[in-house]
Amino acid sequence: MKKKEHVCMGVAASVLAIFVAALLFLKNSQELKKAETLEAKPSQARQTSQAEVGVEVEEPEKELVKSDADKQSVMDTDYDRMGALGLYYDYANLSLVETVQAYMAEFGIDPSQVAFSYKNPATGHAFSMNDTEPMTAGSTYKMPLNMLVVDEVAEGKLSLTERFDITQTDYEYRFEHDAYVGQFNGAMSIPDMQEYSLVYSENTPAYALAERLGGMDKAYTMFGKYGESKGEVKTIRQEDNKTTTDYYIQVLEYLYNNQDKYADIINFMDQSFTGKYYETYLSNLRIVQKPGYVREALNVDAMVFEESPYLVAIYTRYLGGSTEESDEINGYGYMQLAELCYVINQWHRVNENGLA
Secondary structure, X not given: OHHHHHHHHHHHHHHHHHHHHHHHHHXXXXXXXXXXXXXXXXXXXXXXXXXXXXXXXXXXXXXXXOOHHHHHHHHHHOHHHXXXXXXOOOOOOOOHHHHHHHHHHHOOOOHHHEEEEEEOOOOOOEEEEOOOOOEEOHHHHHHHHHHHHHHHHHOOOOOOOOEEEOOOOOOOOHHHHHHHHHHOOXXXXXXXXXXXXXXXXXXXXXXXXXXXXXXXXXXXXXXXXXXXXXXXXXXXXXOOOEEOHHHHHHHHHHHHHOOOOOXXXXXXXXXOOOOOHHHOOOOOOEEEEEEEEEOOXXXXXXXXXXXXXXXXXXXXXXXXXXXXXXXXXXHHHHHHHHHHXXXXXXXXXXXXXXXX
């Protein structure tokens, strides 16, 4: 009997041991599974924690680019026009600089002869070539000069209705100065000076505007108000009339961002050289432009109101064989500038229009 009891107790003890071991195994398995779950989802735990304290997780900003299909659609739409002008390039696959270089290579224009800066204000996209290379400004100085005078009027320092004596105003050409003295009976208002310096780009009204600021020497020291180039020539160098497109794209951006303030001079620029310069092949667009020509230089600054407006400063030298001794615009060089304007606009149409 004792032997039987010992056997039963041994069996019971064995069963109990197995049962306890099973419970421990089950508990350890659950603990291990829980630990593995937490280890596998640390980011989720962190995100929940951030959400609890109101922290937003920022998505990386996506680059603004047009789809290949949208680019090709513009290429197809504009195919006939590009072909008719002989200005078909691979706009959809080339950068703006590469497109301009392709045009220059085709027509034998040396890379040093062209500088430009482009900006799409809506997207912030900006592209340039030779943008710090000193180039002759010509009459484009009249744009920031007019802006400075508008600033003085806005501050109550000058009046738009007063007529100012111009009989002793400095001048570049005596016959032009005398003609203005006679036409305006010796005195001009600021709106008159603005119109004739921007619409007709004449010098005597520009000198009269500078006189309101304390003279041309003083005016040149004030041009930095609208920006400075990162190159050696910061604004417009008075002694040799050198400037950069890096400076002028900043002037254009300042003008664009303050269109209400400068509405009068924008209106005059809008009227200037209708169908010429930037408008030669783009007469269907509203283009606010200030061209500049002197000797070897042929330039244009423009706000172009495409579907997505953009700003551009193009400065050139020696186009068409012009030189420092040239005393009139070189016809072939002028056509090359007009074609450059079309090429840059077409690249914008294909790659930037409608992005923002």
